Amino acid sequence: MSFITTYPALLWILALVTVPILVHLFARSRPPSYAFSDTAFLKILLKKTARLRKPQDWLTLLLRTLACLALLLAILHPLLVARDPNVVAGAQNNIILVIDQSASMSARDGATTRFDKAISEASKLLNDLKPDKANIIWARASAKSEYPEPAPNLQFLHEALQNAESVNETSAGPSALSIAIGQLQKTQGSREIFLISDFQKNSWNGAQTALPDSIKLTKIKVASQTPNNVAVTELSCSPSSPIIGQDTLIRAKLSNFSDQNQHLSSYLNIAGSRQSKSIDIPAHGQVEVLFTASFSKSGQLPITVSIDEDTYPADDSRHLILDIDSGLQITSLERNPSASSETLDRVASALPWLKHSSVKNISKIGPADILFIHDWDGSNIKQLEQISQNTTLIVDPSISCGNAAIEELFSLKSPSSVINRSSNSDGWEATISDPSSPVFQLFASGEYGNPAAGVFHKRMDLPISWSNAEHITSFISYTDNTPAILSSNTATPRLLWNLPISPTDSSWALQEPFLPFIAELLLHIRPDSKLNEQEFLSGSPLFWSLPDEIDASSVTLQKDADAPSPTQVNRDDLSTVLLSEEPAAPGIFSWKIGNHVSHLNYVNFPSPESDLQTLTPDSLTFGQTLASEDVLRNDALSQGVPLWPYFLAAGILLLFAESFASTPQKITIAD
Amino acid sequence: MADSQHTYLKPEDILKLRNYEFGAKSLVEGYLAGRHKSNQRGSSTEFHEYRQYCPGDDISMVDWRVFARSDRHYLKTFEEETNLECHVFVDSSASMGFKEKSKLSKLEYASFFAACLSWLVIHKGDRVGLQIFDKDIRHHLPAGSTRKHLLNILDLLEKNKAGSQTSLATSLKRAAPLLKRKGTIVVVSDFFDSPEEIFRSLHPYLHRGFRVQLCHILDPAELKLTDRGLTRFVDMETSENLIAHTTNLQSEWIQAMETHCRSLRRLAASKQIGYTLSPTTESYHKLFDQLVK
Numbered sequence: 025m026s027f028i029t030t031y032p033a034l035l036w037i038l039a040l041v042t043v044p045i046l047v048h049l050f051a052r053s054r055p056p057s058y059a060f061s062d063t064a065f066l067k068i069l070l071k072k073t074a075r076l077r078k079p080q081d082w083l084t085l086l087l088r089t090l091a092c093l094a095l096l097l098a099i100l101h102p103l104l105v106a107r108d109p110n111v112v113a114g115a116q117n118n119i120i121l122v123i124d125q126s127a128s129m130s131a132r133d134g135a136t137t138r139f140d141k142a143i144s145e146a147s148k149l150l151n152d153l154k155p156d157k158a159n160i161i162w163a164r165a166s167a168k169s170e171y172p173e174p175a176p177n178l179q180f181l182h183e184a185l186q187n188a189e190s191v192n193e194t195s196a197g198p199s200a201l202s203i204a205i206g207q208l209q210k211t212q213g214s215r216e217i218f219l220i221s222d223f224q225k226n227s228w229n230g231a232q233t234a235l236p237d238s239i240k241l242t243k244i245k246v247a248s249q250t251p252n253n254v255a256v257t258e259l260s261c262s263p264s265s266p267i268i269g270q271d272t273l274i275r276a277k278l279s280n281f282s283d284q285n286q287h288l289s290s291y292l293n294i295a296g297s298r299q300s301k302s303i304d305i306p307a308h309g310q311v312e313v314l315f316t317a318s319f320s321k322s323g324q325l326p327i328t329v330s331i332d333e334d335t336y337p338a339d340d341s342r343h344l345i346l347d348i349d350s351g352l353q354i355t356s357l358e359r360n361p362s363a364s365s366e367t368l369d370r371v372a373s374a375l376p377w378l379k380h381s382s383v384k385n386i387s388k389i390g391p392a393d394i395l396f397i398h399d400w401d402g403s404n405i406k407q408l409e410q411i412s413q414n415t416t417l418i419v420d421p422s423i424s425c426g427n428a429a430i431e432e433l434f435s436l437k438s439p440s441s442v443i444n445r446s447s448n449s450d451g452w453e454a455t456i457s458d459p460s461s462p463v464f465q466l467f468a469s470g471e472y473g474n475p476a477a478g479v480f481h482k483r484m485d486l487p488i489s490w491s492n493a494e495h496i497t498s499f500i501s502y503t504d505n506t507p508a509i510l511s512s513n514t515a516t517p518r519l520l521w522n523l524p525i526s527p528t529d530s531s532w533a534l535q536e537p538f539l540p541f542i543a544e545l546l547l548h549i550r551p552d553s554k555l556n557e558q559e560f561l562s563g564s565p566l567f568w569s570l571p572d573e574i575d576a577s578s579v580t581l582q583k584d585a586d587a588p589s590p591t592q593v594n595r596d597d598l599s600t601v602l603l604s605e606e607p608a609a610p611g612i613f614s615w616k617i618g619n620h621v622s623h624l625n626y627v628n629f630p631s632p633e634s635d636l637q638t639l640t641p642d643s644l645t646f647g648q649t650l651a652s653e654d655v656l657r658n659d660a661l662s663q664g665v666p667l668w669p670y671f672l673a674a675g676i677l678l679l680f681a682e683s684f685a686s687t688p689q690k691i692t693i694a695d
Numbered sequence: 696m697a698d699s700q701h702t703y704l705k706p707e708d709i710l711k712l713r714n715y716e717f718g719a720k721s722l723v724e725g726y727l728a729g730r731h732k733s734n735q736r737g738s739s740t741e742f743h744e745y746r747q748y749c750p751g752d753d754i755s756m757v758d759w760r761v762f763a764r765s766d767r768h769y770l771k772t773f774e775e776e777t778n779l780e781c782h783v784f785v786d787s788s789a790s791m792g793f794k795e796k797s798k799l800s801k802l803e804y805a806s807f808f809a810a811c812l813s814w815l816v817i818h819k820g821d822r823v824g825l826q827i828f829d830k831d832i833r834h835h836l837p838a839g840s841t842r843k844h845l846l847n848i849l850d851l852l853e854k855n856k857a858g859s860q861t862s863l864a865t866s867l868k869r870a871a872p873l874l875k876r877k878g879t880i881v882v883v884s885d886f887f888d889s890p891e892e893i894f895r896s897l898h899p900y901l902h903r904g905f906r907v908q909l910c911h912i913l914d915p916a917e918l919k920l921t922d923r924g925l926t927r928f929v930d931m932e933t934s935e936n937l938i939a940h941t942t943n944l945q946s947e948w949i950q951a952m953e954t955h956c957r958s959l960r961r962l963a964a965s966k967q968i969g970y971t972l973s974p975t976t977e978s979y980h981k982l983f984d985q986l987v988k
Contacts, residue, residue, distance in 0.1 A: 055924075069951055
């Protein structure tokens with residue numbers, strides 16, 4: 025039970041309670057003068073009555089002050105906030121607390137974190153509002169509700185609040201609100217949602233929700249400060265799946281979300297070996313830190329880039345699992361053995377990391393990094409498109425290949441004329457179209473010669489306009505601008521090959537630069553899709569489709585050096601999948617059989633959560649914004665017992681008492 | 696005889712006072728044969744007593760007939776009839792200038808009364824004197840019975856202003872040698888003094904056979920102390936300051952004044968002194984009613 029006032033802004037008038045005291049003090053010091061005939065009697069009387077009068081004076085002053093206080097309190101309209109249902113009548117009160125549990129809530133805001141503040145606010149609301157039914161919905165990557173619908177057991181919710189922690193996930197705030205709205209629509213009585221969040225700009229900017237009129241939504245912001253944060257926001261490797269011995273560029277993007285320039289060190293950690301670099305990041309800027317490394321063993325290799333710990337350490341590191349290949353597999357699809365395939369055989373024999381094989385039927389293509397289709401007749405487009413999800417296609421069209429097939433596979437516009445195959449005994453020469461491409465980086469110095477050197481006697485007269493298509497990169501073209509090697513700018517490149525590599529049709533394969541060019545080309549046109557296979561989003565469960573030879577019961581899941589995480593087995597007719605029971609938090613996870621690491625996964629901190637800037641809840645179009653104190657005040661205003669009549673009556677009674685106390689008994693004098 | 700030019704003696708007062716007979720019940724001492732009995736043995740016709748001759752007695756007073764019968768010398772004494780001699784003491788201290796609820800200050804009220812009394816006494820052929828005092832005798836007019844004497848009294852009263860502190864005892868003590876003959880003393884004052892002190896100072900007069908009448912003049916505000924809240928009281932005589940809350944003191948003040956007046960009345964009764972309390976809001980004719988009872 026407590027008191028609040030309807031007009032807290034007028035609390036200053038309570039200072040007026042000092043007026044009687046001041047009047048008492050100042051009036052005593054400067055009372056009006058009165059010329060009287062004789063004061064000797066008064067002196068005697070004062071001496072006699074002083075002992076009695078002083079307490080009476082103080083009593084009078086006390087009564088006056090109390091009367092003044094009571095009247096002032098009556099003006100303030102105080103309310104007695106009582107939660108006794110017999111005292112406060114009202115309909116069933118249903119509330120749902122939607123609490124932001126995202127990563128940004130773990131940022132410190134003063135002495136505590138934003139999440140701690142949110143928990144405190146939620147506890148206060150549950151304690152003071154004492155709803156008939158309540159529920160808590162955690163707004164994280166996947167909203168989680170404590171009850172399927174609001175329930176009367178508040179103790180459970182209090183325990184849930186005590187045990188809750190923020191998670192390194194993004195916030196699906198609107199989704200959580202939708203769930204809350206759905207739950208409240210099934211209830212009777214008053215319905216209210218309290219959205220407690222830091223209202224991180226990245227999460228809430230432009231958020232919308234359809235709020236019914238019957239549901240009241242109150243936004244409570246728990247963030248008042250924006251910590252200076254620097255984060256590792258991106259990590260990538262080039263190439264994404266290097267082969268043994270290949271120089272690999274590891275690229276980390278660091279973002280400064282503070283108003284100050286930051287100087288810090290970044291660290292690359294690869295299987296215990298460590299590199300560091302000092303960097304300066306401008307305020308609200310980004311820098312890219314580059315590390316180079318090469319690897320001597322094939323297999324999965326965890327990579328971590330980190331920075332010096334700052335005020336928000338959750339996003340100070342980022343992980344990556346590199347699949348290091350022992351070599352590349354290039355497969356030639358040809359109906360008949362061709363000279364071109366033989367050329368590739370020679371290339372493969374010269375490059376230790378390259379293996380070449382030939383198949384005649386598309387259905388017999390095994391796992392390959394690159395599929396070279398010789399004399400493509402335009403068939404099997406669907407299968408090729410499926411294969412190209414993970415395999416780079418190099419398509420050398422034959423004369424029988426129609427325009428439509430090329431257009432479909434490469435998403436090119438149809439030319440005005442039919443594409444012909446031409447021959448030229450004098451031969452054509454080719455030139456590099458895009459010298460800035462990494463494919464030609466090796467040849468920039470000229471040490472390795474001209475990769476396009478040679479004379480070409482046969483070609484397809486591909487339209488020049490294809491070179492200019494937006495999604496196409498032209499590596500090499502003929503001197504008359506006819507495209508020679510075109511590449512689609514997709515995750516898994518598709519190359520349209522218009523350069524004969526058989527010694528009978530060109531002298532190119534006999535040139536010295538040919539071999540390094542082919543090597544560079546093959547290394548740089550590998551798909552990047554493998555990069556993300558081991559990555560899971562924070563908050564989602566990890567899973568591993570077990571190879572047939574592995575028994576699920578022998579596999580454990582372990583994060584870094586932590587204790588094994590619980591897993592469950594999902595089996596169906598086709599596969600056995602191990603699934604982590606808990607949502608994944610940022611880190612590197614090892615699927616182990618005994619002490620042997622069989623498979624690696626990694627989870628990174630969600631980059632959008634690194635920017636800890638918040639927005640004003642009022643900028644959201646739904647709900648009203650209040651501090652929790654105001655929420656409680658409003659609630660009390662609607663349910664409290666008005667006390668002003670009592671204070672008014674008390675004030676009047678005190679005034680009567682004061683007049684009685686200050687007025688002596690009348691005595692008449694007899695003559 | 697009435698003079699309407701004087702402030703303190705009005706024609707209507709004279710008309711009212713014509714029928715008053717002042718001092719009829721008491722013995723007075725005078726030097727003229729008059730309407731009043733004298734307790735002095737003198738040459739009147741009313742026999743008083745015989746007493747044995749003492750050396751120094753007037754031999755002419757010896758009753759030779761008694762000597763012839765008893766061979767002893769006895770004096771035959773007679774009751775002497777004489778005129779009345781009245782001495783009016785008017786308190787003119789600063790406190791007498793107080794007025795609040797009345798149109799008249801206490802001094803003005805006392806002056807009206809003194810003027811009327813003087814006229815009455817002289818009108819009846821008696822003698823009246825005036826003593827104006829505060830802490831000492833300020834003015835002394837010996838008893839007289841002429842119209843001119845009355846005019847002098849009236850002039851003196853008109854010129855009189857409230858003075859400084861009051862000391863009734865000192866004034867009465869100083870006045871004693873000035874009063875040669877016994878008579879009636881009428882003291883008009885607010886008597887803001889100890890009753891015992893006041894009556895102690897009257898003892899010499901009582902011993903000398905003076906008849907004493909005390910006229911206690913008070914403003915109603917002094918009787919009941921007007922409720923003015925917290926007030927800085929400035930003593931009109933001493934200019935002393937005193938801060939007091941009248942609301943708190945009023946009942947005690949009333950009780951104290953009642954006690955004071957009762958004490959004066961009791962002491963006066965014990966010494967056969969007349970005492971009359973008159974608020975200034977009441978007519979001063981009430982005092983004459985008391986005097987002639």
